[in-house]
Amino acid sequence: NAGVTQTPKFRILKIGQSMTLQCTQDMNHNYMYWYRQDPGMGLKLIYYSVGAGITDKGEVPNGYNVSRSTTEDFPLRLELAAPSQTSVYFCASSYGIAGEQETQYFGPGTRLLVL
Amino acid sequence: DQQVKQNSPSLSVQEGRISILNCDYTNSMFDYFLWYKKYPAEGPTFLISISSIKDKNEDGRFTVFLNKSAKHLSLHIVPSQPGDSAVYFCAATVWGGDMRFGAGTRLTVKP
Numbered sequence: 001n002a003g004v005t006q007t008p009k010f011r012i013l014k015i016g017q018s019m020t021l022q023c024t025q026d027m028n029h030n031y032m033y034w035y036r037q038d039p040g041m042g043l044k045l046i047y048y049s050v051g052a053g054i055t056d057k058g059e060v061p062n063g064y065n066v067s068r069s070t071t072e073d074f075p076l077r078l079e080l081a082a083p084s085q086t087s088v089y090f091c092a093s094s095y096g097i098a099g100e101q102e103t104q105y106f107g108p109g110t111r112l113l114v115l
Numbered sequence: 116d117q118q119v120k121q122n123s124p125s126l127s128v129q130e131g132r133i134s135i136l137n138c139d140y141t142n143s144m145f146d147y148f149l150w151y152k153k154y155p156a157e158g159p160t161f162l163i164s165i166s167s168i169k170d171k172n173e174d175g176r177f178t179v180f181l182n183k184s185a186k187h188l189s190l191h192i193v194p195s196q197p198g199d200s201a202v203y204f205c206a207a208t209v210w211g212g213d214m215r216f217g218a219g220t221r222l223t224v225k226p
Contacts, residue, residue: 004158035216042119042204042216043159058213090158097211103149104214106158 002026004107006091012113013081021076021110023091031094032074033058033104034066036087043090049074050097081114088112118142119207121217128224134192136220138205141186145207145215150179150190153202153219162203163190195224 007022025032030051035043045058049068063085065077074093078085088111092104120139128134138148146167151159165172165179165188172179178191192199205217 040124040218042117042121042206042218044216045213048213092158103161103164106151106160108156108158 004091004093004105006089006107006110008110009108010111010113012115013078014115015081015083017081018077018079019081019112021078021089021091021112023074023076023107024072025074025091025093025105026072027093027095027105028071029093029095029105030071031097032068033092033094034064034074034076035090035092036060036085037090037109038087046076046089078112083114086112086114117218118145119205119215119217121203121205121220123220124218125221125223128195128222130197130224130226131194134190134195134199134222134224136190136192136203136205136222138188138190138217139186140188140207140215142207142209142215143183143186144209146210147208148179148181148188149206149208149214150177151204151206151216153204159204192222195222197224197226200224 004025033048034046037043044060047066049055091107094104149164150162152162153159181188202219204219208214
């Protein structure tokens, strides 16, 4: 049981380049999330999804796009990379809405450096 | 706005002693609080949680205390073990809302 997997583990991008961060979960969870963690800061929610075909913005969505075509996959797209997007990105999933009844399971993270 | 704050970036404790990690929040609407533990190069993992209707929750060596009037919660680890060395994140949420995380406290437990 792999849980939540993320690829790549590390990537260097040039300003203006695009890339997709992949996230897959094998726990049949309905909810999936993308967070970013900047140095010395807590995780901030970028986007989340409550099920296939449904996505919504979190606290810091600008510069990102997501899609959820299947229950398992929740890719995060950066269209025009900027240095401000240098961060560690975590994908997470939960069966129900995260909170009292449900905890989130996190992937190992993708470290992104934009130069 | 940082609604969840962990004011101590680091904490060092001797093995066998108590570790106390603190967290403050500003949003009185939060109704559920969680602690996550994170090792290097791994994602956070859930440790323990508490509902706003309680003031204490215990799970083995880990106890979380909630003081709603002070908008403060703390995580106690007794006894501390070297394997507890990690970064601990406090998080809070309103049911149906986003989860807000603190910046984390790096705990080092010395043998």
